[in-house]
Amino acid sequence: MLDTQTLSALANARVAIVYTEWNDSIINAQLEGCERILAQFDAKVAGKYAVPGAFELPFGCRRIWERLRELDGAPEAIIAFGAVIRGGTPHFDYVCQAATEGILQLNLTLPIPTIFGVLTLDSEAQAWERLGGPHGHKGEEAALTALKMIAFNRHK
Template sequence: MSEHNKSLLNDAGILNLEDASVVMVYTEWNDAIVNELVAGCDNTLHQYKAAKIEKVIVPGAFELPYACKQYWEATKGSGKQPGAIIAFGCVIRGETPHFDYVCKAVTEGILQLNLQLPIPVIFGILTVDNEQQALDRLGGAHGHKGEEAAITALKMIALQRDLARK
C-alpha cells in the first residue's frame, strides 16, 4: 500500500493472485475525484501484480450498473472475463433530490449485479455531502477508497477461488 493510505482494510488473504483480472468501470462526472480513485486502485492492483486491468468510462453514476453488466456479457465465453469488476463514481449532494435517486439506483443496481453475476462487483462509489468529504476519502482521514476497492476485489477473487476448490 502507499504510505499515505490509512485504509482500514489489510491485505490478509491476498496470495498468489498474479493472474487476477479486474475491470474498473468509472464515470466522467466529478472526474478529478474519480480519476484519483482509479489511480489509487490501479497502483494497488499493479502492486499485487494483477495480470490484466481493463478500464471502461461511462458518463455518470447511473450508467455504472449497465456498463458492468454489458462488459460481463460482452466477454462471456471468450476466456477474457474478469475475476472482479469495480464500479467507481462520486455523487455529491446538491440542492435537489437527484442525489437520493441516483445513489439509491446505483446502490441497488450494484447489489443486483452481485446477486446475478458469478463474479463480485465492488461498490466504489463515493456518496458524499460535499467535495471535502470526497477528498477525505482519497488518502485522508478515511483512507483511500480506490486502494481499498482494489484490495476488496482481490480478496473477493481469492474467496471465489477458495470456494471453487471446496
Template sequence: MAQSSESSTLLDITGLDDMDNPRVAIVATEWNDKIVAAQIAGARRVAGETGAVISHEIYVPGSFELPFACKAVWESRESLTEAPEAIIAFGAVIRGGTPHFEYVCKAVTEGILQLNLSLPIPVIFGVLTLDTEAQAWERLGGSHGHKGEEAMIAALKMIKMKNSL
C-alpha cells in the same frame, strides 16, 4: 464515522500477491472525473503491488449508468481475451440542492446489489456518496483512507474467496 484504519485486516494485502494474475475490470464515471481518476490511481497502486491485472477500463457518463455497463462487461466476456474475475464500479455523487442525489444513489446501490446477486463474479461498490467535494479528498488519501485502494483490495479478496470454494 467509521474509518478503515479501525479494521486492521481490511487493508491487509498479505496473501494477495500469490494469486495468479487476477483480472479486475474497472467501470468508471466521467462525471466528477478528478475524483474518479484518484480512485482509479489508488486501485492501480494496489494492482501493481499484488500483480493484479486491470483487464478493462471502461467509462460511462454518470453513476446511474454503472450497473448497465458492469453487466455489459460481463456479458461481453466471451469476446474478451481476458474476462474479468471481478468488476469495480467507481463514481462520485455529490449532494446538490435537489432530490437527484437520493435517486441516483439509491439506483446505483440497488443496481450493484442486483449484479452481485446475479453475476457469478463480484461487483465492488466504489461509488463515493458525498455531501461535499472536500469529503471525497478525505476518502482519497486523507483521514478516511483511500477508497480506490480499498476497492481493489476488496476485489482481490473476493476473487481469492471465490477461488478457495
C-alpha cells in the same frame, strides 16, 4: 491486508473497472489508487470503461461482463467507481439509491463480484478526505476488496 494464503491465490487476478465521467478529478484519484494496489499484487486490469454517470454504472458493469466473459483474460471482478455530490434537489438520493441497488443486483446475479466504489458525498472536500485523507483511500480499498473477493471465489 491480505494474508499469505490469500496472496498465493491471487496469481494473475483480473479486474475490469467501470467509472463515471462526472467529477473526473475525484474519479482519477480513485483510479490511481486502485491501479497502484492492483500493480502491487501483480493483478491485471482487464479493461477500463467510462459511462456517463453513476446511474449508468450497473448497466455498464453488466455489459462489460457480457462482452468479456467468453474471452481469455475475462475479468474475475468488476469495480464500479463514481462520485455523487449532494445538490439542492432529491436527485442525489435517487441516483445513489439506483446505483446501490443496481450493483447489489449484479452481485446477486453475476458469477463474479461487482465492487461498490461509489463515493456518496455532501461536498467535494469529503472526497479528498476519502482519497488519501483521514478516511483512507477508497480507490485502494476497492482494489483490495476486489482481490479478496477473487481469492474467495477461487477458493474451492
